Amino acid sequence: MMKKHPWMNVYSGIETEVLQSGDEGREVLPRHKEQAAQIVKLAEADPDKAERMAIALTDELAGLPIRADYAYQEPDDLPSIQALRGEAPALGDARGDAYDRVYGAWLGRCAGCLLGQPIEGWRRERIVGLLRDTGNYPVRGYIRSDIDEEIRQRWNVNDVGRVYGASKIGWINNVSCMPEDDDTNYTVVALKLLEKAGMDFTPEDAAECWLMNLPFLHVCTAERVAYRNLVGGHMPPKSATHYNAYREWIGAQIRGDLFGYVTPGSPALGAELAYRDASISHIRNGIYGEMWVAAMLSAAATGCDMPTVIRAGLAQIPRQSRLYEDVATVCDLWQNGKTADEALAFVYRKYDEAVSHDWCHTNPNAMIVAIALLYGGGDFGETVGLSIIPGFDTDCNGATAGSVIGMMLGAKALPESWVTPLNDTVISGVDGMGKVRISELARRTVALIDNER
Numbered sequence: 230m231m232k233k234h235p236w237m238n239v240y241s242g243i244e245t246e247v248l249q250s251g252d253e254g255r256e257v258l259p260r261h262k263e264q265a266a267q268i269v270k271l272a273e274a275d276p277d278k279a280e281r282m283a284i285a286l287t288d289e290l291a292g293l294p295i296r297a298d299y300a301y302q303e304p305d306d307l308p309s310i311q312a313l314r315g316e317a318p319a320l321g322d323a324r325g326d327a328y329d330r331v332y333g334a335w336l337g338r339c340a341g342c343l344l345g346q347p348i349e350g351w352r353r354e355r356i357v358g359l360l361r362d363t364g365n366y367p368v369r370g371y372i373r374s375d376i377d378e379e380i381r382q383r384w385n386v387n388d389v390g391r392v393y394g395a396s397k398i399g400w401i402n403n404v405s406c407m408p409e410d411d412d413t414n415y416t417v418v419a420l421k422l423l424e425k426a427g428m429d430f431t432p433e434d435a436a437e438c439w440l441m442n443l444p445f446l447h448v449c450t451a452e453r454v455a456y457r458n459l460v461g462g463h464m465p466p467k468s469a470t471h472y473n474a475y476r477e478w479i480g481a482q483i484r485g486d487l488f489g490y491v492t493p494g495s496p497a498l499g500a501e502l503a504y505r506d507a508s509i510s511h512i513r514n515g516i517y518g519e520m521w522v523a524a525m526l527s528a529a530a531t532g533c534d535m536p537t538v539i540r541a542g543l544a545q546i547p548r549q550s551r552l553y554e555d556v557a558t559v560c561d562l563w564q565n566g567k568t569a570d571e572a573l574a575f576v577y578r579k580y581d582e583a584v585s586h587d588w589c590h591t592n593p594n595a596m597i598v599a600i601a602l603l604y605g606g607g608d609f610g611e612t613v614g615l616s617i618i619p620g621f622d623t624d625c626n627g628a629t630a631g632s633v634i635g636m637m638l639g640a641k642a643l644p645e646s647w648v649t650p651l652n653d654t655v656i657s658g659v660d661g662m663g664k665v666r667i668s669e670l671a672r673r674t675v676a677l678i679d680n681e682r
Contacts, residue, residue, distance in 0.1 A: 236453040240272045240283035242474030248586045250290040254299030302549040303513040307504050313547035318540050323493035324532040329639040331490050332671035337635020338628045339407040340647045341613040345623030346399030352582050353620040359384040368614025371401035406654035412483045412628040417659045418442050419487035432465035435506050442660040451475035455510035465509045478589045481507035482518030483625045486632050489526025491677045496524035500545035517546040518591035529636040535602050555592045559599040569604040573619050582620050594622050601630040
């Protein structure tokens with residue numbers, strides 16, 4: 230019998246669907262939560278009946294009215310998103326050596342992802358406990374598993390875990406390059422997309438690129454549902470909404486980097502490219518997260534300071550969205566002299582890392598990235614370290630924070646202790662890319678920029 234895989238059935242996400250519908254302002258009732266719990270319980274004994282019930286409940290939730298007190302404006306189409314943007318900060322032209330910047334961003338993305346990969350799914354207390362007991366708090370380097378046995382037992386450190394059917398080996402003592410991860414797969418596949426379709430690519434082009442180049446089980450949550458929808462004939466934007474409970478999760482936010490790499494100094498264009506990609510699988514804040522990241526990377530290429538980078542990203546999303554509100558609050562806390570711990574306390578008051586919907590949602594993870602970028606003080610190690618200490622989606626947040634600070638600093642300024650273990654190599658699950666030099670990915674990225682000049 231084939232193993233059951235997550236995110237392939239409507240019933241597997243029905244409790245998330247209830248929470249997501251509430252986030253969208255729908256008048257969700259206690260009985261809806263009770264029904265969802267009953268469906269999950271039933272699925273073990275009668276998955277077919279559970280699936281029918283989950284579809285019916287999802288349809289009912291979609292038809293609920295919006296609460297009268299719902300204060301947000303969160304459209305999904307690009308013209309409406311752009312109409313609700315605020316004023317963007319002034320930026321200069323892209324500065325410095327384009328290759329050095331882009332190579333720094335690629336290296337930073339890989340390094341931050343590798344730092345967070347082995348502890349993905351851990352909560353903050355466990356992460357901090359391991360780091361303290363191994364003398365790596367605050368974070369000074371990658372995380373090891375070849376440590377004292379007593380510490381291994383205390384924090385349940387092992388080399389097991391599953392990533393794409395293979396052992397989760399991201400402990401630095403087990404790797405000689407950046408192992409495969411969806412955070413890097415999406416950056417690589419975006420490169421292939423732009424090389425084939427150019428800057429004028431459509432959401433349909435991006436969808437086709439996925440189907441041609443990414444194996445189904447190498448994508449997760451919203452992307453797996455969207456993939457399933459595409460194969461079933463639901464094209465964008467319906468591929469993002471058809472029984473997709475994960476439509477505001479972090480998946481799109483981790484796909485935006487390449488679109489920022491190729492649009493230095495042009496955050497609006499970077500955000501537009503990111504929108505086309507995000508609309509395959511996400512709505513609302515799921516889309517905005519990818520637009521925010523791409524725009525930040527476009528701005529980071531100009532050499533402006535970090536608060537300006539973050540504001541440049543926010544300027545591309547609706548001011549009355551939940552994502553704008555959350556990230557802007559982090560910026561205010563930093564501006565008002567609050568500590569990183571005080572800023573994180575705000576995240577934990579609003580979002581619960583023990584709830585999968587919160588743990589993998591765009592917003593709390595974007596807040597953690599913003600905290601890392603602001604309180605990292607322009608130091609690469611401090612920045613990526615702060616991105617993984619809070620928990621939530623550690624490899625995603627490490628990758629995004631590393632990418633932005635890598636773009637700002639450039640490859641030549643990155644500490645050898647973070648770069649050398651990568652051996653300039655990333656393993657990709659993207660068709661035809663396999664094991665590839667990071668420097669080669671950077672060279673090909675810069676070629677796209679040059680072609681547009």
